[in-house]
Amino acid sequence: MPDVNSPYKPGTPCWVDLMVPDQQAALDFYRDLFGWQGEVGAPETGGYAVCTLNGKPVAGIATAISTDGGPTPPTVWTTYLAASDAETSEKTIADNGGTVVMPGVDVLTLGRMSLAADPTGAMFGLWQARDFPGAQVVNEPGAFIWSELNTSDPDAASGFYSNVLGITRAPMEGEDGYSALEVDERTVAGMQGLDKMPPGTPSHWLTYFAVDDTDSSIEALIRAGGNVLRPPFDMTAGRMAVVQDPQGGKFAIINPSLIESS
Structure with missing residues (x-):
């Protein structure tokens, strides 16, 4: 929804x-x-x-x-x-x-x-x-859909978020080395190590936005001066890419197939 x-x-x-x-x-x-x-x-x-x-x-x-x-x-x-x-x-x-x-x-x-x-x-x-709960539309084209913690030490990060906010870690089915982060047994985010990323990549949270068409969104981004860090590719949750806006802001876009609605 x-x-x-x-x-x-x-x-x-x-x-x-x-x-x-x-x-x-x-x-x-x-x-x-x-x-x-x-x-x-x-x-x-x-x-x-x-x-x-x-x-x-x-x-x-x-x-x-x-x-x-x-x-x-x-x-x-x-x-x-x-x-x-x-x-x-x-x-x-x-x-x-x-x-x-x-x-x-x-x-x-x-x-x-x-x-x-x-x-x-x-x-x-x-x-x-208080008066403002946060995003009031998610998981649809143009909206925030996923957050992913990319960390140098998944075990240390898992223990930290568990102790601070009660977030628990569980294996993500079908995704080797990728974990689901859960609140009350409901998946709310993902987590993985940095082993598949370029050397020197720091730990970071990556924001994903949903799009109708990943490839056409990439074309529009490039025309507007953005930069493609990882070209579109197909994975379990859909077709995604990692990009930067013209001022260097890094984010991901995805045309989802299996990510469940919040």
């Missing part, structure tokens, strides 16, 4: 956003690629843009700003995991070898967010929902 009408359970990916140097250029690119609507937000939210698909929130895009005169943060898509109490989760993160990169802040009455890194270095966000 593409529309989400109930709160996300703790540990479930509930939102994705992009930090990028040129916010308007990113808004234009993803509008043309996925059909999103969005505009620079209000000053009290730092101009954060909530992009919509068919009138419902689907993802965020914001301007990456350097802090304390340091370098501008990299262009990156961030996966946010639902948390019942972000402050408590932050303490658990530190107790389990992770790092709180940005302590929790209240976002008006919408919720509370923080950013962290797991013990293998993969960055992720926490979202404690």
Whole structure:
């Protein structure tokens, strides 16, 4: 069911956003690629843009700003995991070898967010929902469909997310070396090691968006200045590719065949 009408359970990916140097250029690119609507937000939210698909929130895009005169943060898509109490989760993160990169802040009455890194270095966000639960449309063309943790140490990462958010690990049927990440015995994300990736690839969460046609989406992405990191290929869940937007934001697209709806 593409529309989400109930709160996300703790540990479930509930939102994705992009930090990028040129916010308007990113808004234009993803509008043309996925059909999103969005505009620079209000000053009290730092101009954060909530992009919509068919009138419902689907993802965020914001301007990456350097802090304390340091370098501008990299262009990156961030996966946010639902948390019942972000402050408590932050303490658990530190107790389990992770790092709180940005302590929790209240976002008006919408919720509370923080950013962290797991013990293998993969960055992720926490979202404690209040008025805003997260993405309200998923698993349909143009929307977020999957989050995948690519990590240098699956065992360490598994123990971390289990202790912090109650996420459990199970073998993914038919996928050697690939694990399902589950909340209450329901698959919500995937995890794999870095052995099949180029040397030096850091641990990271990868965001997947659904498309009607992977190959035609790749053609549109290239015309708009994007870059293909892994050309379209067929796998168990559908036909996918790994790409970058014109500013370097890495994500995957997939025309799904077997991924179940949320």
